[in-house]
Amino acid sequence: MSPARLPGPPVVGVLAIQGAFREHIASLARVGAEGREVRTSKDLDGIDGLILPGGESTTLRLAGGESGLLEAVAELRAAGVPMLGTCAGMILLADRLSGGSAPMIRGLDIEVRRNAYGRQRASFECELSIEALGAEPLRAIFIRAPWVESVGPDVEVLAEYAGRAVAVRQGPLVATAFHPELTDDPRVHALFLDTLRDNAMPQLRSKGEPGVRTQ
């Protein structure tokens, strides 16, 4: 019933509760995708992928939890919708959090330490070599960032900094400890779109459309 690929650019939702969501939408535009602000569960209808941006993870958990938005996101994740989590978004996607806090959306077989580098004074930018993004190093901005303590066997480590994994991929999920949306370099978003195409979920495009039956 549904075509394998719909015409037009992919639609990527960006959780717009708090943080640099507009910058993610601008980065998506640079790589030919359409960004859509997601504030309520119904904004999730028909998206091809979702970005969980930076922001304060405590704030995101509260704001998203009460309205049922985070549960709706967790359902989409379980259904295989590709997601990119940056900074706080990486925390949301982690299966395990150091220090025993409860995991939130889950899906990535990693343990993440929040505010791992320390408070703002320790925030930094650096050049990262990321093989999957080509030879040119990526300028990466880490703001009160987490790092990945440990990864499961199916997790691909895309980048490390000072001996810690800071960018990972597992199936349709990509996560970075840094903020690719704060620079003009859209290569992480391009990599996410590739991941999204490899894991296209055509049936989701028809979800919520009346009269569509898959038989």
Next chain:
Amino acid sequence: MADENGRTGTFSVKSGLAQMLKGGVIMDVTTPDQARIAEEAGACAVMALERIPADIRVSGGVARMSDPEMITRIQEVVTVPVMAKCRIGHFVEAQVLQSLDIDYVDESEVLTPADEANHIDKRGFTVPFVCGATDLGEALRRIGEGAAMIRTKGEAGTGNVVEAVRHMRTIRGDIGRLASLSPEEVYAAAKEFRAPLELVEQVARDEALPVVNFSAGGIATPADAALMMQLGADGVFVGSGIFKSEDPPSRARAIVEATTHFEDPEVIARVSRGLKDAMPGLEIGPLAESELLQTRGW
């Protein structure tokens, strides 16, 4: 293995934290308990200070940086960023706050100014600064000195949003006017704004401030917060408005929700329902010039 080439305290790193706070509410807190209430209500950061502006207004005297002990105790109980205020021009208070590992320093007109001619040269600090502004020229002068975030001043401690509205509209209006100028007119505009030419040119080109701009000073209700967001604020500071109200946890939560869903009147109506009394407000008209906080700073 990747080498450790990290650089701290760059402008991208300083202004980047403000980017992460956008769409959020930063709340004044005076005790660890209040800090916990604020965090649990969804504050994206807290401002640790000994006396909230409404009390400073009543008790008078010289208002200074808070006791480091009190700031440290607040840092210990929350995971969200902790901000603290230093006096305008008091660069040693700023050094102290940086040494305490504060996440953002507010060089604030709410405290008694320490220097009537000069603001702090903020460029040399690793810790980022937020500063108040009443118009575009003032905002750009602060950014020129190294501020990585701006907030409109409003009139702190009054529970009256009128000045916050005035300052936000003024900044937006100034930006719009600047964007309509031809390149040769921008020189005269920079002179008029008393602001660095390159920053004025940048604003004229981008039609936006180069840093995040929050609203502050007089926000007391969920509708106030949504008003400021609809007028173009990136987020809001709520000082006295929460812990001078009758039911701080509910009001804090309601203001956070109204800030997220600022374009949805139904949400604002729902969260405003049954809130106990807001802080008692002050008319600003009858205040003497010497009682105004917004005129501090230059």
